[in-house]
Amino acid sequence: MSDVVERTLSALPGLLGQHDLGAGPGGGPGRFSATSRLGGLIRSITALSSKHEEEKLIQQEQTNLKATVSAPTTTLRLMKECMVRLIYCEMLGYESSFGYIHAIKLAQQGNLLEKRVGYLAVSLFLHENHELLLLLVNTVVKDLQSTNLVEVCMALTVVSQIFPREMIPAVLPLIEDKLQHSKEIIRRKAVQALYKFYLIAPNQVQHIHDKFRKALCDRDVGVMAASLHVYLQMIKKNASGYKDLTESFVTILKQVVGGKLPIDFNYHSVPAPWLQIQLLRILGLLGKDDPRTSELMYGVLDESLRRAEINHNITYGLKALTYVIQQDPNLALQHQMTIIECLDHPDPIIKRETLELLYRITNGQNVTVIVEKMLDYLRQSKEEYTIINLTGKIAELAEKYAPDNGWFIQTMNAVFSVGGDVMHPDIPNNFLRLLAEGFDDEKEDEQLRLYAVQSYLSLLEEEDTFYPQKFLQVMSWVLGEYSYLTNDGDPEVTITRLHRLLKQTFVTSETKAWIMTAITKMSSRLSCSKTVDKLIQEFSTSLDTCIRQYAFELKHLCENKELMKKLLPLDASCDEIMVDASLSFLDGFVAEGLSCGAAPYKPHHQRQEEKLSQEKALNFEPYGLSFTSSMSSSGFTGRQSPAGLSLGSDMSGNSAEIGQKETNCLKLDGVRKLWGKEGYLPKKENKTGKEDKTQPVPLDSILIGHVVDPPLMQSEQQVVSLSEEEKEKQQLASTLFVGLGSNSTMSLMGRADTINQKLKKKSKISESQNSEEASSFQNIATLPFSPLPDTTPNNKENFQGNEHLGLRKVSLSPSEVLETSVSFDTSQSLTEAGLDEKLSNCRLSTSSLFADRNIEVFQPPQNVPDIVASKAPLSLCLPEELAGHPHSEIVELCSCDILTVYSCKVWTDDCSLLVLFVANNSTSPLKTVNLVFESTEHFKIFESLSYHFPVIEAQSIERCQKCVQLEKVCTEGILSGSISYHLDTDTHLEFSLTFSLSDFIRPMKITTEDFGRLWLSFSNDVKQNINMSPSQGSLSIALNALKQKLKLHIVEIIGNEGIAACQLLPSIPCLLHCRTHARTLALWFRSSCSALPDSLLYQCQKMMAES
Amino acid sequence: MIKFFLMVNKQGQTRLSRYYEHVEIHKRTMLEAEVIKNCLSRSREQCSFIEYKDFKLVYRQYAALFIVVGISETENEMAVYELIHNFVEVLDRYFSRVSELDIMFNLDRVHIILDEMVLNGCIVETNKNRILAPLFVLDKMAES
Secondary structure (H helix, E strand, O other): OHHHHHHHHHOHHHHOOOOOOOOOOEOEOOOOOOOOHHHHHHHHHHHOOOHHHHHHHHHHHHHHHHHHHHOOOOOHHHHHHHHHHHHHHHHOOOOOHHHHHHHHHHHHHOOOHHHHHHHHHHHHHOOOOOHHHHHHHHHHHHHHOOOOHHHHHHHHHHHHHOOOHHHHHHHHHHHHHHOOOOOHHHHHHHHHHHHHHHHHOHHHHHHHHHHHHHHHOOOOHHHHHHHHHHHHHHHHHOHHHHHHHHHHHHHHHHHHHOOOOOHHHEEOOEEOHHHHHHHHHHHHHHHOOOHHHHHHHHHHHHHHHHHOOOOOOHHHHHHHHHHHHHHOOHHHHHOHHHHHHHHOOOOHHHHHHHHHHHHHOOOOOOHHHHHHHHHHHHHHOOOHHHHHHHHHHHHHHHHHHOOOHHHHHHHHHHHHHHHOOOOOOHHHHHHHHHHHHOOOOHHHHHHHHHHHHHHHHHHHHOOOOOOOHHHHHHHHHHHHHHHHHOOOOOHHHHHHHHHHHHOOOOOOHHHHHHHHHHHHHHHOOOOOOHHHHHHHHHHOOOOOHHHHHHHHHHHHHHHOHHHHHHHOOOOOOOOOEEEOOOOHHHHHHHHHHHHOOOOOOOOHHHHHHHHHOOOOOOOOOOOOOOOHHHHHHHHHHHHHOHHHHOOOOOOOOOHHHHHHHHHHHHHOOOOOEEEOHHHHOOOOOHHHHHHHOOOOOOHHHHHHHHHOOOOOOOOHHHOOOOOHHHHHHHHHHHHHOOOOOOOOOOOOOOOOOOOOOOOOOOOOOOOOOOOOOOOOOHHHHHHHHOOOOOOOOOOHHHHHOHHHOOOOOOOOOHHHHOOOOOOOOOOOOHHHHHHHHHHOOOOOOOOOOOOOOOOOOOOOOOOOOOOOOOEOOOOOOOOHHHHOOOEOOOEEEEEOOOEEEEEEEEEOOOOEEEEEEEEEOOOOOEEEEEEEEOOOOOEEEEOOOEEEEEEEOOOOEEEEEEEEEEOOOOOEEEEEEEEEEEEOEEEEEEEEEEEEHHHHEEEOOOOHHHHHHHHHHOOEEEEEEEEOOHHHOOHHHHHHHHHHHHOOEEEEEEOOEEEEEEEEOOOEEEEEEEEEEOOEEEEEEEEOOOHHHHHHHHHHHHHHHHO | OEEEEEEEEOOOOEEEEEEOOOOOHHHHHHHHHHHHHHHHOOOOOOOOEEEEOOEEEEEEEEOOEEEEEEEOOOOOHHHHHHHHHHHHHHHHHHHOOOOHHHHHHOHHHHHHHHHHHEEOOEEOOOOHHHHHHHHHHHHHHHHO
């Protein structure tokens, strides 16, 4: 057909001018009446060659039209033609508002076709809120009452296109009557008009929902189809209200699919495809997350799929296939040849989709081919987003499924060199961690490292080759750390190659620092090296202070080989390092200074404070000076430069900051701290978490995908004769789709495949950590030869604000190290804290600075915001280690015949635990019960979003606990999830529970001095006056009330002023200063997190209002 | 949800435009120019769907004439792709071998046909007989 159309259309140019096609209207569809004025306009338009000409033409036309439409002698027939000309003017972009009123007049006065054109012009010219639209209402009302069906039709059409909302009551009864009309077209159009009303004013049609049901059951297909639009909208809003109609929709679909409709509903021999799609959409909404309703549909869906028209627009098919494959990988097998074709498709959009699909079906057997395809595409793409996206995927696949060391390193090399400096920083981080931590097999580890070293050495062999900075950094770290593994290579050669890099102009100074570090590490294993000597000489005069510093350090270390060896042990990047936080080794130096008459050191802010607070009262009004900028910026210094580890080097250049840091260190006197490897080698087990985030595919998209599947390529066996090319493709297919059979394990989005994960990182740290945090892996490089014993309290960054919510990794740089922030009661060593962590399996590995064990035991919040549900059976109880903590009541979350889920919140000192009990009510054991939480922006769940119960015995209860953290500050949020199990059929239960901010607030015990210091450092503040009721009386009563409910720690109360402190878990502090005056309570919050003060204030207001 | 329905020729001249969401007149010309530029930049081998701004374009080319439909993220591309062809088939039946000039000289009728098929951005009728019935009645009445 389309050929015919195309031929006719292409014959066009010749037609024009050749004929005087003046048949005009009347003889059926009017052929071209080139003689009329409209004809003239059209001819002029087709002859246009420039925008300027067009402007002139239309202006002329508009002048003519203006005269014509306002002339009293103009006939309706001419007016109709004028309207079409006006439509042309507007279509070309020239507003012709002078004609709008005439369009309305024409609709009013015209006869049939003229009237229709009048209505058409109105619907094209006016918008929903146009004032002239009101003038149309009378005409519509008249036409609706007309005995001429054509007029009724027109009126209904225009109402369903455009109608003033406020005038709906004027026509609504008339239209409702039309629902009983004997003609299907009238009934159908009436339903369409009501649909329009539903869209613009749903309340006005609420009373006719029953009539929609009648329309759904109408004997005519068209009327029924029209009602589906209304139902789709209503079901979108409230699916549960229409579940009873599921069977009706299924029956309708069955009839449509079964070919029960009149033959003219077929489109290219498919029975009413659009109607099918509409029905599938509705069924998709109804069946979503509702297995019982879905079951009703399976039969007909199967039928629809079987009969589905095979179609050919590839991307769409691919998209659908990508969705489908997430559900069942075997489906990809049927379409493998299509997918292969798509891989070589010239359209980049299609190629990208294909790779996306391949990524989903990757497994241990096909990984090499798929990654190769992805690398090919990666090398061609210029677009940054694509590169970031693809490098991430390749690295993930490589890490998961690498068949051997060589391949893994080669692939990562490709990723690093192409991904360059745009790729996600996690990729090099993870890679290095993987190398450092290794697997359980020590021999294997060594081989991997050795391979990496050899591969980098050969890469560096060539001179003047450009590599991205990140890649060079990775190389230098690996060479520095593991180059001793090569027996054959002369370390001198390696050092020479690195040295050569140092002189390259494209190497940034950050990378140079990495290289210097690597050289330092290597030279510790050499008795003497000419290159190193040369290097020291060369760079001791470098203009780059950082490099110069390194050169000096290296020089000094080379002079003392014993010390150097001690500082830089072999393969110790994962070893723990003891750090003397107190700087006690400086005590002698300090004592000497003091004895020589030096004044004891006071930190900058202390001096500041002394100056400011000469008067001893609690004065919080304007302090003016704030250290926020220095505090927050310093946190990052170390991350940007690995050069930070130099003794005494003043990297920050901010004397105030240094001063501050030093006192804090001194205050820590005598405290030994040990920081664990989790500090600098963050463990990331977010794989599962990430995968879990995959949204469940909406049912309708899958279904529709099925309806219009891409063409099925003939399967291998059926192809009799194969061209060479085809053979190649098939071979490719067999390598790509290997392992996709039903028995093989598959890595799908949404499923963590642990068995296949060859390079799965060894779990050295049992606690998982916040994946948000990129480790500052620059610091790893500098770590093993730290020239001074470092103090790095791995919590100090907690002050740095909300970005670092989670567990802060230790990052090593003196600027940070010294900045031990404000010291609190740190009598407890972190070692103990670490032990505690191991005891509670769900606890985070962070040891909070505030976790000083003195936290008051607070009352559970009064308003337990759980879903009100029946009380749990008495047999449920918390395990001993948790029962001691304050906790909520155990309530039922959701239940079905087979199982019941109960929940309980436990508020421990340093986290909020959600304990879920799953009770098996049936008499048979339940296998593979999966609990999955939906990821939300507000909450973070450790360690993963899911939990798997391998088996729950009959009549027994299993328990799982998850630590919940508030990721994004909010006053209240809903955490939802689902539990699924298999017993005869797959069943899926949903639940949700509410967490409020107060679930995550803990008291923070600090002294008044600390409070003062902290107060100065926070910039985010919120002030608000609240009226107190007489019953709330004095400040202390009000504060105590807040203490009870908000879990504040009251620091001090003096007269009518008070200060209190609390922290948002894990450790974002928030301070409150309040003052009463007459009947108002002035609250003033400050925090390092911008959103926290607002939310806390809101809670306070709520509580004050309640009490 | 269909946002607009356009017929534009290769020279970028609009032959028909119907918007289902209000768009200012001067913005329409700009949008149409961009849309056709987008379609023209694609070869025949490339797929007929383009992601454009916050919506999608579905287009088909008939000789020198492009039919481009702007649809929302949730609309089914294939449904619209076939709708375009159905529309052309309807025109072809009505004009018996439709040409660009047919469309130009009978812009009102083409609009009436389209109004039968798409209302408020929804596909409301796809049965060719039913789409054309009201127009045939009008023509017959005009004749007598």
